[in-house]
Amino acid sequence: MLFQGEFNNAIDAKGRASIPAKFRDVLSSVFADERLIVTQNDGGLAAYPVQEWEKVLEKVNAMDASPLKDAINLALISPAIECPFDKQGRIQLTKAQRCYAGLESEIREIVVVGSINKIMIWNRAMHAEMRKQAENLLKTESQALYNLGF
Template sequence: MKFQGAYNNSIDLKGRASIPARFREELSRVCGDERLMVTQNKGGLVAYPMPEWEKIMSNVEALDPGQKRDDIYLSLISPATECSFDKVGRIQLSQSHRDYAGLESEIREIVVVGMAGKIMIWSKSKHAEIRAQAESRLDADPQTLADIGF
C-alpha cells in the first residue's frame, strides 16, 4: 500500500475529517476494505488500513510481557478506534483523538499526509512544526538524501 501526498482538509463541526479520494481508492483497491484504525502518535493521529493494523497487533503480541509492551498498549493500542468512511469520504474522529491532536473546536484545518502504509493527520500548525523539524534533520545529514537519489 502506498499512500503519498499531503492534502489540506478540514474537520466539520461534528468531528468528521475528510480523507483524500486518492487514499480511499488505494485502500479499496489494495485491501478491498475501507476501514481504518485510528490512533494517536507524535502529536497527531495515525490511520492504518486493517491489514497493517493486524500486522502491528501481531508484532505487539509477540513482544515479551513487560513494561515496554504495556507502554505500547497504553499509549498506542488502547486509544485506537475503528473508523469507516461515510458517503462523502469522511471518518469520525473521537473527541479524545481531537483533544490529543489539538483539534479543538476553533481549529478545523488539518493536513492529511500519506506515509507509505499509513495516513497521518495533524493540525495545520503541528504539521508545519513536524515538517520543519524533519527538514532540519535532513539538512544536517545530506548523505541520507544523496544515498536515495535526491
Template structure:
C-alpha cells in the same frame, strides 16, 4: 500505498473527509474501506491503519515479550484505537479524545506514510516538516 499530502477542514462536530486518493488506495490496495485510527507515541498526530496493517501490528505486539515499555505502548496505541468506515462523503467522525491528543481544530493535514497515513493539525504538520528537513539532510538511502 498511501502517499501525498492533503489538507481538509474538520467541521464543528469533528467530521473530516478522508482524501479521495487515500479512500481509493484502501479499496484498490487493501480491498476494504474501514480503517483503524489511533494515537502514536512518536508524534502528536493520529495514525490510520487499514485493517490488514492493524492486524499485522497486533501480531507483532503479541509476539513482543512483556515489558513496561510495551504496556506503555499499548496504553497509548491500543486503548485509543477506533474503527471507522467513511460515510458517503468520505468523512469520519473523530472522537474528542483523538482530536484533543493531536490538537486537531479546523485545518487538518493528511500525510501518506506508505502502508498507513497520518492525520495532523496543519500548524503542527508545518512545524514537524521543518524539523524533519533538518534531519533528512543527513539521511542517505545508499542508492
C-alpha cells in the same frame, strides 16, 4: 507504495475529517475494505487499514511482557478505534482523538499524509512546525543527502 502524498483537508464543526479520494481508492482497490483503525501516535493520528492493523496486533501480542509492551498498549493500542466512512468519504473522530491531536473546537485545518501502510492526520500548523525542524536538520547533513542521491 500504498499511501503517498500530503493533502490539506479540513475537519468540519462536528469533528469529521475528509480523507482524500486517492486514499479511499487505495483502500477499496488494494484492501477491498473501507474501514480504518485510528490510533494516536506522536502528537497526531494514525489510520491503518484493518488488515494492516491486525498484523501489528499479532506482533505486539507475540511480545514477552516488558515495559515497552506496556507502553505500546497504553499509548498505541488502547486508544485505537474503528472509524467508518460516511457517504461523503469522511471519518468521525472522537473527542479524545481530536483533543490528543490538537484539533479542538475552532481548529479546522488538517494535513492528511500518506505513509506507506498508514495514513497520518495532523494539526496543520503542528505539521508545518515539524517539517521546519526536519529541514533544519537536513541542512546540517548535506553530504549525507548528496550520497543518497538527493
